[in-house]
Amino acid sequence: MSFDSLSVFIQVHPFLSYPILFGGAFMEILLPFAFIIPGEVFFYTAGIFGATGAINIWIAGGVLILGGIAGDTANFFLGRWYAAPIERSMNYFRFTRYVYARGKAFVAQHGKYSVLLSRFFGPAGWVTPFLAGSSVMEVRRFFQLDLFPAVSAISINIGIGYAVGLGYHVTRIFARRFAPLVGGALFVTALAIPVIMVLY
Numbered sequence: 001m002s003f004d005s006l007s008v009f010i011q012v013h014p015f016l017s018y019p020i021l022f023g024g025a026f027m028e029i030l031l032p033f034a035f036i037i038p039g040e041v042f043f044y045t046a047g048i049f050g051a052t053g054a055i056n057i058w059i060a061g062g063v064l065i066l067g068g069i070a071g072d073t074a075n076f077f078l079g080r081w082y083a084a085p086i087e088r089s090m091n092y093f094r095f096t097r098y099v100y101a102r103g104k105a106f107v108a109q110h111g112k113y114s115v116l117l118s119r120f121f122g123p124a125g126w127v128t129p130f131l132a133g134s135s136v137m138e139v140r141r142f143f144q145l146d147l148f149p150a151v152s153a154i155s156i157n158i159g160i161g162y163a164v165g166l167g168y169h170v171t172r173i174f175a176r177r178f179a180p181l182v183g184g185a186l187f188v189t190a191l192a193i194p195v196i197m198v199l200y
Contacts, residue, residue, distance in 0.1 A: 025063070047161020064154050069146065
């Protein structure tokens with residue numbers, strides 16, 4: 001499916017786009033799915049198609065932020081209620097064991113402020129809400145610390161996608177309007193170079 005046909009499909013079926021974006025933002029931070037679902041794909045995609053007008057960028061952004069916060073919250077309560085069995089499952093694979101160990105080190109280093117910082121440090125963000133839930137952190141304190149990084153980190157990624165989509169959109173418009181002029185200039189230049197080389 002080409003970019004144009006996908007863009008048209010999204011415009012015709014927006015009711016499918018927003019739930020998918022919410023689900024992607026939710027699952028990309030939720031253990032154990034966080035290890036296999038790259039959330040940036042959903043953030044960048046929303047930005048790209050928001051820039052081209054296929055979806056409403058503000059609705060998409062709100063949906064993604066809500067999904068991300070919901071995922072963090074679910075992770076927190078998984079840590080609160082099921083910490084022991086999930087921690088044991090982390091030891092089954094080298095990658096999950098490594099990421100979990102890095103997350104624990106990150107939390108040990110930064111304490112309660114790890115919730116505030118983890119969204120900006122890659123895989124640490126996958127396990128920090130879970131570790132916060134398994135600790136003695138209060139639910140209200142977790143929400144206070146989680147709100148800003150969730151909103152800002154997701155918004156930054158959407159903004160990157162929006163810039164890419166805007167650049168693509170502008171480039172296509174430029175190509176359609178000025179392609180004959182540019183092509184003509186290149187053709188004349190290609191003819192002129194041999195003539196200049198012969199004369200001089």
